[in-house]
Amino acid sequence: MSGIEDLGDLAGRRVLVRSDLNVPLDGDRITDDGRIRASVPTIEQLAGAGARVVVTAHLGRPKGEPEAKYSLRPVATRLGELLGTDVAFATDTVGESAHAVVGALHDGQVALLENVRFNPGETSKDDAERGAFADQLVELVGPDAAFVSDGFGVVHRKQASVYDVAQRLPHAMGGLVAREIDVLRQLTDDPQRPFAVVLGGSKVSDKLAVIDNLLGKADRLLVGGGMMFTFLAAQGHAVGTSLLEEDQVETCRGYLERAAAEGVELLLPTDTVVAPEFKADAPATVVSVEAIPDDQMGLDIGPQTATAFASALTGARTVFWNGPMGVFEFDAFSAGTRAVAEALTKVTAAGGLSVVGGGDSAAAVRSLGFDEAAFGHISTGGGASLEFLEGKDLPGIDVLES
Ligand SMILES: Nc1ncnc2c1ncn2[C@@H]1O[C@H](COP(=O)(O)OP(=O)(O)OP(=O)(O)O)[C@@H](O)[C@H]1O
Numbered sequence: 001m002s003g004i005e006d007l008g009d010l011a012g013r014r015v016l017v018r019s020d021l022n023v024p025l026d027g028d029r030i031t032d033d034g035r036i037r038a039s040v041p042t043i044e045q046l047a048g049a050g051a052r053v054v055v056t057a058h059l060g061r062p063k064g065e066p067e068a069k070y071s072l073r074p075v076a077t078r079l080g081e082l083l084g085t086d087v088a089f090a091t092d093t094v095g096e097s098a099h100a101v102v103g104a105l106h107d108g109q110v111a112l113l114e115n116v117r118f119n120p121g122e123t124s125k126d127d128a129e130r131g132a133f134a135d136q137l138v139e140l141v142g143p144d145a146a147f148v149s150d151g152f153g154v155v156h157r158k159q160a161s162v163y164d165v166a167q168r169l170p171h172a173m174g175g176l177v178a179r180e181i182d183v184l185r186q187l188t189d190d191p192q193r194p195f196a197v198v199l200g201g202s203k204v205s206d207k208l209a210v211i212d213n214l215l216g217k218a219d220r221l222l223v224g225g226g227m228m229f230t231f232l233a234a235q236g237h238a239v240g241t242s243l244l245e246e247d248q249v250e251t252c253r254g255y256l257e258r259a260a261a262e263g264v265e266l267l268l269p270t271d272t273v274v275a276p277e278f279k280a281d282a283p284a285t286v287v288s289v290e291a292i293p294d295d296q297m298g299l300d301i302g303p304q305t306a307t308a309f310a311s312a313l314t315g316a317r318t319v320f321w322n323g324p325m326g327v328f329e330f331d332a333f334s335a336g337t338r339a340v341a342e343a344l345t346k347v348t349a350a351g352g353l354s355v356v357g358g359g360d361s362a363a364a365v366r367s368l369g370f371d372e373a374a375f376g377h378i379s380t381g382g383g384a385s386l387e388f389l390e391g392k393d394l395p396g397i398d399v400l401e402s
Pocket residue numbers: 153200201202203204224225226227243298299300322323324325326327328329357358359360361362380381382383384
């Protein structure tokens with residue numbers, strides 16, 4: 001697969017780069033800039049080669065139209081600080097502002113386009129609609145431009161700026177994607193066993209589906225975070241007002257049966273920290289999963305579960321973790337995530353391989369004060385690294401091969 005060096009002389013040429021700049025925000029304050037920092041080397045490499053660099057990225061999940069809270073403007077400012085140069089920000093993606101900003105770029109300069117998901121064509125399931133939007137992106141940079149795919153966190157998405165543009169422009173894989181794949185291959189090519197996977201987070205419906213494949217690969221599967229409640233419901237527990245995917249309860253019941261039949265240990269929480277509302281200062285109470293009050297929601301795994309998860313991980317030689325165990329952004333609900341992070345550092349210290357994947361998971365280990373070096377690898381991709389682990393074809397990678 002070709003890398004940036006295979007694109008030839010880039011001086012004076014426009015290069016469209018798809019990065020994953022989907023960072024956590026508190027208002028317009030970036031609470032963890034890990035994904036921006038991870039994207040800098042490729043952008044610097046291109047600018048250093050004299051390219052006119054046009055970065056495109058998404059933030060959150062807007063519904064195909066502009067929404068102020070999902071603007072990439074704060075990201076443009078931070079990117080400029082990290083690059084040590086001004087980053088021109090276009091207030092739209094393929095409109096007047098984008099054309100003006102891109103048209104004014106000089107060699108070695110960098111621009112960031114507004115959230116690509118403000119355009120319905122980006123995420124459309126309809127090939128023609130997505131293709132039409134990709135055509136607009138190509139028109140923006142011109143037919144002589146090149147495309148560099150460097151957003152590892154989105155390579156599992158068949159979206160216009162990830163997939164369709166690569167079909168329309170000479171393309172290359174960025175260094176971030178190449179490095180991620182190199183490291184994650186250690187998990188798929190004969191991992192040392194026991195191999196444990198820890199899942200949590202809030203993208204429940206996305207990530208429940210990966211369990212089907214992971215049951216055939218991991219020796220131990222630990223489930224916490226928002227997705228635990230659909231499993232608890234499958235075990236017959238009431239889950240109060242916790243995150244619940246009602247239409248997935250049967251599927252989870254099937255996973256529980258399959259795990260038992262195939263000898264895969266599927267560990268679920270036995271206690272949880274509940275609160276009456278989703279707030280930092282909501283009163284937190286530890287309850288057994290058999291006694292979740294109807295009017296309360298589970299926002300973390302409980303202390304008994306944290307201890308059980310930590311000891312299940314201690315003996316593992318390979319661990320992959322995606323998705324916080326609770327709402328780690330609020331102190332009262334961060335203990336479960338801290339316990340799992342701590343357990344991964346012990347796996348590393350004992351010579352095993354520990355990998356943390358996902359925007360918020362990576363942000364969690366940093367904000368809880370862990371040293372990044374205590375983990376084998378911190379991946380920028382959550383859903384993407386999980387799908388890679390499953391052995392699934394990733395559209396954003398496959399398209400670069402064709
Ligand atoms: N019990 C819970 N209820 C509600 N939200 C939860 C719960 N547990 C964890 N979360 C939230 O999950 C969010 C992260 O989930 P997510 O699935 O997006 O993980 P991620 O590491 O960012 O992966 P990806 O990169 O795929 O998005 C955090 O903001 C956290 O507060």
